[in-house]
Amino acid sequence: MATRKLTGKALADALEPVTGHAFRDHERLRRALTHASARHATGLDYERMEFLGDRVLGLVVADYVYGAFPEAPEGELSLRLNAMVNAETLASIAEDIGLTDLIHAGSELRNLEGRNRVNIRADAMEALIAALYLEGGLQAARTFILRHWAGRLDASTPARRDPKTELQEWAHVAAAAVPAYSLDSREGPDHDPLFTVSVRVGGFAPGVGAGRTKRQAEQAAATAVLVREGVWTVEAPQ
Numbered sequence: 001m002a003t004r005k006l007t008g009k010a011l012a013d014a015l016e017p018v019t020g021h022a023f024r025d026h027e028r029l030r031r032a033l034t035h036a037s038a039r040h041a042t043g044l045d046y047e048r049m050e051f052l053g054d055r056v057l058g059l060v061v062a063d064y065v066y067g068a069f070p071e072a073p074e075g076e077l078s079l080r081l082n083a084m085v086n087a088e089t090l091a092s093i094a095e096d097i098g099l100t101d102l103i104h105a106g107s108e109l110r111n112l113e114g115r116n117r118v119n120i121r122a123d124a125m126e127a128l129i130a131a132l133y134l135e136g137g138l139q140a141a142r143t144f145i146l147r148h149w150a151g152r153l154d155a156s157t158p159a160r161r162d163p164k165t166e167l168q169e170w171a172h173v174a175a176a177a178v179p180a181y182s183l184d185s186r187e188g189p190d191h192d193p194l195f196t197v198s199v200r201v202g203g204f205a206p207g208v209g210a211g212r213t214k215r216q217a218e219q220a221a222a223t224a225v226l227v228r229e230g231v232w233t234v235e236a237p238q
Contacts, residue, residue, distance in 0.1 A: 006102060007026070007030055008026045008030075009026060011023075011026065011029055011030060011033070011102065012024075012026055012029055014098075014102065015029070015099075015102070015128075018097040018098065018099075018148075019128070019132060019140075019144050020140075020143055020144060020147065021132055021135070021136050021140050021143075021144065023131070023135060024135065025131075025134075025135055027044075028049075028131055028134065028135070029131050030044065030104075031044040031045065031046060031049065031127075031131075032046050032049050032124070032127035032128050032130065032131040033046065033099075033102050033103050033104055033124055033127065033128070034046055034103075034104045035103060035104060035105040035106065035120060035123075035124070037105050037106030038104040038105050038106050046123060046124060046127035047123075049126070049127035049130035049131060049134075050123045050124075050126045050127045050130070051126075051130075052126075052130040052133065052134075053125070053126030053127050053128065053129035053130035053131075053133070054085070054126045056129050056130065056133045056138070056141050056145075057085055057090075057126060057129050057141075057145060058081070058085055059138075060138075060141065060142050060145045060146070061081055061084045061085055061145065061149060061153070062077075062081050064146065064149075064150065064153060065077050065080045065081055065084075065153060068153065068154070080153065084149055084152060084153055086122075087118050087119055087122035088118060088122075089149075089152065090121065090122035090125040090126065091117075091118040091119075091121035091122045091125070093125060093148050093149070094121040094122070094124060094125045095121065096148070097148065099121070099124060099125060099128065100121050103120065103121070103124045105120065129141050129144065129145065132144055162219070163219045163220075163222035163223040163226060163232075164179070164218060164219060164222045166222070166226060166231065166232070167179050167199070167201070167222040167225055167226055170226065170229070170231050171201040171202070174201070174202075174204075174229075175201050175202030175203065175204065176202070177201055177202035179199050179200070179201050179222065179225075180199065180200045180201075181197055181198070181199045181218050181221065182197065182198055182199075182200075183195065183196075183197055183214065183217075184196040184197060184198050184208070192212070193212065193213075194210060194211075194212065195210065195211055195212070195213065195214050195216070195217040196208065196209070196210045196217060197209055197210075197211075197214065197217035197218050197220075197221045198221055199218065199221040199222055199225060201225060204225065204229070205228075206221075206225075207221045207222065207223075207224035207225035207228065208221055208224060209221030209222070209223065209224055
């Protein structure tokens, strides 16, 4: 991140080809791409703009999927929406358009990997959408979003539900029970732990899963039960 320290008109010119908008408010644009760790340099960061951009993105994508999938029930529309506004999708698009290299962040964050890096790219993308909305209105933001999201929306299939939610509903029908999760072990250093969790549903054999967080391990355990019992297939894991 921040390998191209562009400011002012140079930054606006770099983003015009991918946004379709000629930014006039260069200070706001710089703010949209400044992480809180670099706030000391300008006194600005993108946190408030991230909040607004998230809502604008959600509205535009919700409107699109509502019109594009007229026969889809509410549950499918929600799954399609969630898949398109999650951090992974935003971070991927940020990479595609070259936004990552334009984000200003403190030196301690420039070499981040994994989830933290995904979140920074996603947050900056939301802030950029807010900058477009504040300067060009909803149409400017909509044009940009549909340009980079529509292909993914049209090609996507509904994502599976959260495995813990799916298991809870299946357990209610199959066993009149509530899944019970237990932490079996925690290994590794604090910065890179590995959790192992088991889940039990009534008289069924337990499912076991592992992950870098307890939630990931619980989801893996729930998935193991759903696959074993034929509720989900191996070909469509979480």
